[in-house]
Amino acid sequence: MNGPHITVSVPAELHLFVAAERRRAEPGAVVTDGTSSLGHVVESLGVPLTEVGALSVDGRDVPNAHVPAAGEAVRVHAVVRPQEVPGAPLRFLLDVHLGTLARRLRLLGVDAAYENEDIGDPALAALSASDRRVMLTRDRGLLRRRELWAGAYVYSDRPADQLRDILQRFAPDLAPWTRCVACNGLLTPADKESVRDRLEGGTERSYDVFAACASCGRVYWRGAHHTRLEAVVAEALRDFAPTRH
Template sequence: MTSPELSLRFAAGLRLFLAARHRTAGELRVTHDGTSSLGHMVESFGVPLPEVGRLLADGRPVTASYRPHGGEVVQVDEVRRPQELPYQPPRFVLDVHLGALARRLRLVGLDTGYRNDLDDDGLIEWANTERRVLLTQDRSLLMRRLLWFGAYVRGARPDDQLTDVLDRFAPTLTPWTRCMACNGVLSPADKAEVEHLLEAGTRRTYNAFTRCPACGRVYWRGAHGGRLEALVAGATHAVAQATSARR
């Protein structure tokens, strides 16, 4: 006797996770064993559950623990954007490959944890202990059952990755308030307190400074200010668009 089949239809935004042969149509005919949960079946095709939103079986809302029946058509939607979180603004922790994104998130004032010496278990422990959203491009990491909350970062360029994260979560931004090196909260600093740390040209040209109490790094609007200002402006625009979509 042949095993019953069902149809899995993946939303366009989830097809990047599918094998190349399935991406165009986004629909798979699946032999069903009668015992596997829908969540297990979805992840078996490379789609992490943290990226999945609404699930419909023959038009009825179901959960990832649902055990589908042969002949059913299951619609797998992506997470609705902007995604609701238990708290705002979100706190993040990033995997080792997203260091440039971490600096950008800190630039716009988001609490962003990053270390380049943690393995997967260490990242999950950090995310779970401090209730941080784990951002990664590692699908297998998002499929770990112990992880409380994670999100896949789309884009190859750090600027595109930043736009993706802001579009997904629409967080409140407070630019220029965090240390891009260590994530500490910056404090205003008198020039007299930091001038011994500055080069002669900087001492002559600039008068307004902030300093990180955690690592001691000093900040001022310098030669790269124009590029960073543009990045902050783009981030503010991205959040405004995402917030408008929420309404």
């Protein structure tokens, strides 16, 4: 780029996307080519547009398509939380690296599709668009694909922190124990007789309350891991259910 000079200020919460030398020089001088959109300029700095809530130039909001002129002072604003996703029911799509997060979202009743194989960025972006799902990923390149319907960067590599981040960012409605953690299907109550052929002897003798997945047939009961899962559910309901839409 060898066109107009502008200055770009990036908020601290988005500094992880920006090269270290640029973080130390806020607001940083940027040389544009005079034709590229401001959205393209921001992405060239490393910031995915999925993480940008608004762009302002000299104090006024502008669209991503704005072409910056010489001397303009640009401020990048992070997304406002909770973030609204217009135009479709709130549903997620997670890439192959976020299996634990997918299962925890499903545990809370959140619609979370998950690809347990690496099908590639183009296929994931196309699936996000066709199913109108918010793509959750730690792959910054994937978030820059134009065909994405919507996306969000998952900031932590710790599942517990990932869950809190997504619940705080999107405030999805929570309905614990209503989805299959294996396939995302809906659970329905099941009497013991209807699922007896899918139970081991010890389970059949020890439990009387069951649920079954309407999609894959998996059977659920309050087994040995229920206390740990209850703790996850209780924390989510305590901290996030009051703010849900």
